[in-house]
Amino acid sequence: xxxxxxxxxxxxxxxxxxxxxxxxxxxxxxxxxxxxxxxxxxxxxxxxxxxxxxxxxxxxxxxxxxxxxxxxxxxxxxxxxxxxxxxxxxxxxxxxxxxxxxxxxxxxxxxxxxx
Amino acid sequence: xxxxxxxxxxxxxxxxxxxxxxxxxxxxxxxxxxxxxxxxxxxxxxxxxxxxxxxxxxxxxxxxxxxxxxxxxxxxxxxxxxxxxxxxxxxxxxxxxxxxxxxxxxxxxxxxx
Numbered sequence: 001x002x003x004x005x006x007x008x009x010x011x012x013x014x015x016x017x018x019x020x021x022x023x024x025x026x027x028x029x030x031x032x033x034x035x036x037x038x039x040x041x042x043x044x045x046x047x048x049x050x051x052x053x054x055x056x057x058x059x060x061x062x063x064x065x066x067x068x069x070x071x072x073x074x075x076x077x078x079x080x081x082x083x084x085x086x087x088x089x090x091x092x093x094x095x096x097x098x099x100x101x102x103x104x105x106x107x108x109x110x111x112x113x114x115x
Numbered sequence: 116x117x118x119x120x121x122x123x124x125x126x127x128x129x130x131x132x133x134x135x136x137x138x139x140x141x142x143x144x145x146x147x148x149x150x151x152x153x154x155x156x157x158x159x160x161x162x163x164x165x166x167x168x169x170x171x172x173x174x175x176x177x178x179x180x181x182x183x184x185x186x187x188x189x190x191x192x193x194x195x196x197x198x199x200x201x202x203x204x205x206x207x208x209x210x211x212x213x214x215x216x217x218x219x220x221x222x223x224x225x226x227x228x
Contacts, residue, residue, distance in 0.1 A: 036219075041221070042221060042222075043117060043119070043205055043207075043219030043220050043221050043222055044158075044205070044207075044219040045117070045219070046216050046217070046218075049216070090158065101171075102148075102160050102163065102171050102173060103160065103217070104160075105157060105158040106157075107157045108157065108158075
């Protein structure tokens with residue numbers, strides 16, 4: 001079955017430390033890949049997306065993600081975390097086949113930032 | 116601000132009741148998507164409309180229905196409400212029928228008592 005896995009429910013980092021949030025997917029072919037962020041009381045905001053081409057993609061707020069086909073992964077990274085990055089992060093995939101283009105979201109990773 | 120508006124922000128109601136959630140997409144966006152977010156199920160796609168027509172259906176219960184009006188705003192109707200329907204309901208919009216970036220509204224928090 002097609003699935004998206006974010007293995008870490010919570011991650012705690014100190015402000016200024018580096019961050020990596022994991023995302024793995026299980027699909028027949030490489031899907032479109034996305035990372036969204038949800039701040040408390042807010043809707044989801046797109047951080048970055050991968051459709052094709054360069055496997056390292058840059059997003060907003062200093063985030064980047066690397067697509068690794070061999071590992072079916074699309075991990076999100078940031079070299080230095082700010083307190084304002086504390087939020088819920090969602091990985092999402094959209095299959096290229098079927099024509100529906102409906103995203104499947106991971107369960108999310110809650111990022112806690114210590115001062 | 117994503118440009119997508121949702122009303123009301125909060126809704127508290129009783130079991131067995133019916134409610135209507137409203138969404139106005141970004142100006143010019145023709146596609147509207149509805150999602151349900153709960154602690155146990157995560158973010159689940161419910162239904163998509165494109166320019167007034169239903170385009171895709173996800174895990175939407177038969178007690179739930181939606182429509183998109185000629186002015187492109189959309190409504191999600193939830194009836195015979197159960198305690199388990201308590202959740203955040205998000206609307207998102209995008210410009211095209213096929214996939215591109217979705218812009219999410221702030222959500223409606225529904226509490227069923």
